[in-house]
Amino acid sequence: MPERLRHLLSIEPLSAAQINFVLDEAKPFQEFQRYPLKKLATLRGKSVALAFFEASTRTRISFATAAARLGADTINLQAESSSLKKGESLLDTARTLDAMKPDCIVMRHSSSGACQFVAQHLDIPVINAGDGSHEHPTQALLDALTLRDRLGTLDKLRITILGDILHSRVARSNLHLLGKFGCCFTLCGPAMWLPREFETMGLPVRLTSRVDQALEGADAVIVLRVQEERLHEPALPLNEYILLYQLTPERLRRAKPGALVLHPGPMIRGLEIDPAVADGPQSCVLEQVTNGLAVRMALLFMLLGAGSEAEPGKGSKHVAD
Amino acid sequence: MLRIKNGRVMDPASGMDARRDIWLDGDRIVKVAPQGGGESERAAGESLDASGLIVAPGFVDLHCHLREPGIENSETIETGTRAAARGGFTAVCPMPNTRPVNDSASVTRGILERAAVVASTRVWPIGAASAGSRGESLAEIAAMQQAGIVAVSDDGKPIATARLMRQVMDYCRSLDLPVIDHCEDASLFAGNSMREGRQSVRLGLAGMPAATESIAVARDIQVAELTGCRFHVAHLSARTSLECVRAAKKRGLRVSCEVTPHHFTLTDEDVAYDTHFKMNPPLGSAEDRAALVEGLGDGTVDAIATDHAPHEPASKEVEFDRAPFGVTGFETALALALELVHSGKLPLMRMVELFTTGPARVLGRDRRIAEGQPADLTLFSTEHAWTFRAAESASKSRNTPFDGRAFRGAPMATIVAGRVVYRRNA
Numbered sequence: 001m002p003e004r005l006r007h008l009l010s011i012e013p014l015s016a017a018q019i020n021f022v023l024d025e026a027k028p029f030q031e032f033q034r035y036p037l038k039k040l041a042t043l044r045g046k047s048v049a050l051a052f053f054e055a056s057t058r059t060r061i062s063f064a065t066a067a068a069r070l071g072a073d074t075i076n077l078q079a080e081s082s083s084l085k086k087g088e089s090l091l092d093t094a095r096t097l098d099a100m101k102p103d104c105i106v107m108r109h110s111s112s113g114a115c116q117f118v119a120q121h122l123d124i125p126v127i128n129a130g131d132g133s134h135e136h137p138t139q140a141l142l143d144a145l146t147l148r149d150r151l152g153t154l155d156k157l158r159i160t161i162l163g164d165i166l167h168s169r170v171a172r173s174n175l176h177l178l179g180k181f182g183c184c185f186t187l188c189g190p191a192m193w194l195p196r197e198f199e200t201m202g203l204p205v206r207l208t209s210r211v212d213q214a215l216e217g218a219d220a221v222i223v224l225r226v227q228e229e230r231l232h233e234p235a236l237p238l239n240e241y242i243l244l245y246q247l248t249p250e251r252l253r254r255a256k257p258g259a260l261v262l263h264p265g266p267m268i269r270g271l272e273i274d275p276a277v278a279d280g281p282q283s284c285v286l287e288q289v290t291n292g293l294a295v296r297m298a299l300l301f302m303l304l305g306a307g308s309e310a311e312p313g314k315g316s317k318h319v320a321d
Numbered sequence: 322m323l324r325i326k327n328g329r330v331m332d333p334a335s336g337m338d339a340r341r342d343i344w345l346d347g348d349r350i351v352k353v354a355p356q357g358g359g360e361s362e363r364a365a366g367e368s369l370d371a372s373g374l375i376v377a378p379g380f381v382d383l384h385c386h387l388r389e390p391g392i393e394n395s396e397t398i399e400t401g402t403r404a405a406a407r408g409g410f411t412a413v414c415p416m417p418n419t420r421p422v423n424d425s426a427s428v429t430r431g432i433l434e435r436a437a438v439v440a441s442t443r444v445w446p447i448g449a450a451s452a453g454s455r456g457e458s459l460a461e462i463a464a465m466q467q468a469g470i471v472a473v474s475d476d477g478k479p480i481a482t483a484r485l486m487r488q489v490m491d492y493c494r495s496l497d498l499p500v501i502d503h504c505e506d507a508s509l510f511a512g513n514s515m516r517e518g519r520q521s522v523r524l525g526l527a528g529m530p531a532a533t534e535s536i537a538v539a540r541d542i543q544v545a546e547l548t549g550c551r552f553h554v555a556h557l558s559a560r561t562s563l564e565c566v567r568a569a570k571k572r573g574l575r576v577s578c579e580v581t582p583h584h585f586t587l588t589d590e591d592v593a594y595d596t597h598f599k600m601n602p603p604l605g606s607a608e609d610r611a612a613l614v615e616g617l618g619d620g621t622v623d624a625i626a627t628d629h630a631p632h633e634p635a636s637k638e639v640e641f642d643r644a645p646f647g648v649t650g651f652e653t654a655l656a657l658a659l660e661l662v663h664s665g666k667l668p669l670m671r672m673v674e675l676f677t678t679g680p681a682r683v684l685g686r687d688r689r690i691a692e693g694q695p696a697d698l699t700l701f702s703t704e705h706a707w708t709f710r711a712a713e714s715a716s717k718s719r720n721t722p723f724d725g726r727a728f729r730g731a732p733m734a735t736i737v738a739g740r741v742v743y744r745r746n747a
Contacts (some may be wrong), residue, residue, distance in 0.1 A: 091638055111640035112525035113594030132642070133525030169525060197522035 007119050007126045008299060010135040011176040019177060022298055023145050029294035029301075030145070032069070043072035046304050049102035051077045051094070052129070053109040058265055058289070059129050059138070063106045066296035072304070075102055094118045103304050107131075112169075125303040133167045138299065139264050140173035142292040146284050147178075147220055149291075150260055154181040160214050160255070161185060162247060163224030163272055164193040170264045174222060179203040188214030189224075189245060190236055211245055215254040223247050223263045226272045238271070248274040252282065260284050322346050323739060327356060328371025328700065332378060333674035334689035343376060345696040348738035352692060369741065371700050374733055377673045378688045379411025379697025381680040382651070383501075383579050384476070384555055384626035387413070387444070390431060391420025396631040396717045398432065399439035401651075404629070404715040406743040408651035409676075409732030411697040412443035413629075414684075416476040417454065424449035424460035429468035441742040442735075443697070445471040445684070447501065450489045454478045459488060466496055471684045474501035476555055477601075481507055483540055490550035499551040499577075499683060504537035504562065505602070514642045516589040516603040524594065526642060531609065534602050535561035542569045542576055553683050554578035556628045558602040560612035567621045577683045578616075579626035582657035583648055585613045587722060596637045596644035597722045600630065614666050617675060624680035625672075627654045631718030649716050653709055653723045655701060659730035662703065669703070696739035705731040705747065 002017035011019070032038065048067040052060050067074050077097060088096075090109070097105065104125045107115050112132030119126040130136040148154050159178055165171045165187045175185060175198075184204040187194060191209050198205050208214050215221060226241060247261065261273075261283045269275045277283060323345040330341040330353070344352040344366075382405060388396035398415075405413045415432065417423035423432060429446050436444035448470035449460045454477070462473055473493060480486045480502060493500050510533050515521050517528025538554055542565055545552035554566060557578040569576040583600065588607045592598045605613075616622040630647025637644050655676070661667040676699070681688035690698070711724035735743040 089635070089638070090640055109640070111642045114640045116594055117640060131525070133527075135525070166522070167525075172523075172525060195517075195522050197519045200519045201523060 005302060008137050008303070009116050009119055009126065009128045011137045011140050011173045012135070014180070016180040019141070019144065019180065022141055022295065022302065023148060025298035025302060026141075026145055026291070026294040029297040030291065032297070033290055033293055038069050039071065040069060041071045042301060042305050043067070043070040046103045047073040047075055047101075048300060048304070049075040049077065049097050049100065049105045051097055051105055051107045053090070053107070053114070054130070056108050056130070059108065062289070062292045063129060063296050066293050066300055069293070070297055070300055070305070072300065075100055090114060090118065091121055094122060098122050098124065104300065127299060127303070130169055132169065133172070134169050135173045135176075136169040136264070137173050138292065138295055139170050140177040142288055142295045143174055143222065143262055143264075144177055145291045145295055146262060146288050147260065150284065151219060154178060154183065156181070157183045157219040158217055159183050159185050159220055159222065160188060160218040161222045161224065162188050162211065162214065162245060163226060165189050165198065165224070166193040166195055167227065168224050170222070170224060175201070175203055175205070186214045186218070190241065192236070211251055212254055215251055218255040218259050220260040220262060221247065221252070221255060223261060223273050225264065225266060226268065242271060246272060246274055247277050249276050249280065252277055258282060262288060265289070322366030324366060324368040325371050325376055325698065325700070326368050328374050328376035330376045330690055331670055331673045332690040333670060333678045334378070334687070335691070337690070338670060341376075343690065343698070345736070345739045348696050350690065350692055350694045350696050353690060369734065373704075374700045374702055375669070375673070376690070377699045377701065378677040378690055379735070379737065380409045380655070380676040380699045381688065382410045382413040382627050382629070382654075383553075383624050383680045383683060385413050385415055385629040385651070386418065386631065386647070387415040388631060389419060389435065390428070394717070395633045397439075398435050398444065400715060400717045401629070401631070402436070402440040402442045402444065404649070404651040406441035406735045406737070407715050407732065408627070408653070409655050409699040409701055409735055410442055410651060411699060411735060411737045412445055414445045414447050414471060416447050416474060417449040418477045422449050422454050423447075423465070424452050424454065426461060426464035426468040429465045429470055433469050442737055445469075447472045447474050447476070449473065450475045450480060450500065451485060456481050456485060459492060462492060462498065463496055466498060470498075472499045472501050472553070474503065474555065476501065476503045479503045479505040479507065479537060483544055486541060486544045487548060490544055490548035490552065494548055494550040497685070499553050499685070501553045501555050502537070502541050503555045504534050504541055506533050506536045509533035509536070514599060514603070515592050516605050518589050518606055520589045520592055524592070529603065531559035531561050531605060534559050535565060538562040538565045542566070542574065545569075545576055546574055549575075551575040551685075552577070556581050556584065556602055556626065557613070557622070558584045558605045558609060560609045563612050563616045563621055567616070570621065577623040578621070579624040579680070579683075580613050580617060580622045581626060581628045582650060582654045583722060585610060585617060585661065586657050591722070594641045595722070596639065596641055597648060597720050597724070599641060599644050599646055600628070600648050601646035614661060617661070618667055618671060622675065623683055625654060625658055625675040626680065627651055631716050632720050633717070634719050637720045647720065649714065649718055649721045651716065652714055653721065653726070653728075655732055656709070656728035656730055657723070659703055659728070663729060696736060698736040699732060700734040700736070701730065701732045703730045705729070705733065707731050
């Protein structure tokens with residue numbers, strides 16, 4: 001059994017064995033989402049604090065649902081209503097939340113490294129639900145689960161990531177995760193969002209600003225969201241982005257037949273992705289959402305529940321309760 | 322009368338590197354003589370045994386922040402200069418970004434009057450170049466000069482336009498005052514947290530390229546050439562900036578620069594969300610660091626300056642991108658420079674020069690060990706083993722990246738105007 005996780009702050013330091021362990025733990029929870037009665041007692045009496053210092057709908061709901069289906073309570077803190085607006089420091093807010101005695105904090109923050117910073121000061125597990133442009137570990141785990149299900153393996157895949165790589169925590173977490181399985185990457189996007197430094201991080205990464213080249217032979221394409229606020233920064237006209245980088249059915253034909261299309265959402269049809277691709281047979285978008293629940297249930301179970309002592313694959317006995 | 326005996330006297334101005342005894346009387350050096358000499362004539366008075374120590378001219382720090390007036394929760398003239406004395410400094414130059422900004426003679430006088438009462442070291446204030454350091458109109462520079470400033474700078478708020486810089490330099494040339502600039506192109510800086518590079522990309526922190534600094538260095542050098550003013554680059558951090566300075570010196574321009582210990586010791590690879598590694602300019606690449614070390618050795622760099630920038634602890638206990646820029650530096654500067662000496666990258670005499678005659682020359686001052694000179698001396702060991710503990714610092718603040726670092730070599734005694742203001746227990 002791989003080294004037990006204490007927090008989930010980033011994918012980078014994890015081993016392939018630890019990642020496989022999480023994905024294996026998630027398998028029974030995938031099944032579980034199809035059950036008519038979606039409630040377990042596994043984490044009854046436990047509480048999960050959801051501290052979202054940055055606006056989020058899908059990730060927050062996914063964690064809240066995952067906690068609820070495991071029987072845990074949730075404590076919600078949203079940036080809009082938080083005392084941060086009143087000038088309280090993040091550390092004081094986190095300590096206050098900690099004093100409510102949750103068993104775990106799920107945290108999103110617009111500052112890279114904020115989750116690590118909080119984890120250094122608290123004794124309970126911290127799950128990073130996205131920190132600035134740094135990492136979004138559960139997104140990479142759910143993407144990996146989706147790829148492994150559909151392609152049967154994560155080993156040595158050819159992955160293309162398309163969009164604003166520079167500011168994307170999804171791209172970073174996916175690079176770190178899939179890189180541990182020998183995948184090779186093509187990163188593609190407008191040059192100002194495609195820093196050369198990605199080639200120097202010890203991963204097999206190729207950069208190109210030409211989408212046709214980028215898609216050639218890909219097993220899967222991860223399409224990133226184009227954040228409107230980022231468009232103002234290098235002042236790239238939206239239509240230029242669409243012209244050069246929108247994933248269209250025609251462009252997708254450059255990839256391997258049946259290549260998968262993933263998107264972390266929220267997806268803007270007609271911008272980064274053509275609706276025909278978003279709704280097409282190669283799209284995994286909704287599967288990703290369901291797999292997100294399974295991965296997050298598995299993580300909460302591992303960090304909070306008896307799962308911390310369980311053998312790989314033994315999580316299913318709890319699911320059967 | 323105080324006799325400093327048995328020390329190895331190193332005086333970059335004269336090139337002296339020899340065993341000498343030094344006699345101090347009042348605030349002056351009255352005699353420098355071979356050991357044992359002159360005992361009969363000057364037997365009276367105390368003595369300080371400098372056996373095994375280097376005796377150097379008093380160290381000068383061209384760049385620090387004492388935070389007084391107005392930001393005394395981070396530092397005061399009293400605590401800051403006490404930390405400076407512990408670092409071997411005998412004179413420090415506080416930047417004007419206090420509250421209020423030191424942009425008038427009354428603020429300058431206030432600083433000097435306070436220093437006269439509480440300071441362990443000499444305090445040589447730097448005045449603002451523009452009123453309020455707002456970058457709009459000139460500050461009352463001549464009045465501040467009469468009150469005691471030694472240079473002007475809008476440190477922390479770089480002079481944005483070449484036009485204002487030209488006015489400042491024209492005026493300061495007429496006053497024979499050096500102009501110091503925190504060289505930074507504001508549009509490339511954009512409030513970002515660290516140097517752009519592999520590590521900024523890995524950490525997902527918005528980075529600024531080296532050109533943020535070197536573009537402004539190049540501009541300022543050209544304005545200096547245009548005006549004939551003495552120009553000094555504060556905390557130079559990039560190889561590209563250093564090349565600009567090197568070329569300017571080759572052309573005979575009156576251009577100088579300083580480098581901080583953190584920039585010649587650390588690189589951007591050392592940054593990992595610890596806000597004690599966040600300063601502006603940010604830590605550069607390994608290539609930059611190597612270039613700075615080379616520049617320290619070959620004379621392109623004129624001074625080692627600390628940019629001692631204390632911040633009260635709570636202000637640094639925040640998200641990396643929200644933390645203020647700056648680290649403390651007085652107490653670790655010499656020991657960090659000695660690391661370069663021990664690794665063979667910097668001759669000891671050259672290091673002494675970078676702390677003494679080098680910075681003094683930037684200010685148009687003399688700094689030497691000779692009869693009649695001010696009795697400012699720094700005694701240090703190149704071997705003393707110790708570990709720096711931020712918690713034990715004399716500064717009010719703790720924001721250092723060097724907490725817990727083991728060092729070889731330390732300041733052992735600091736003498737200002739004939740008075741021993743700091744003495745380390747061996």
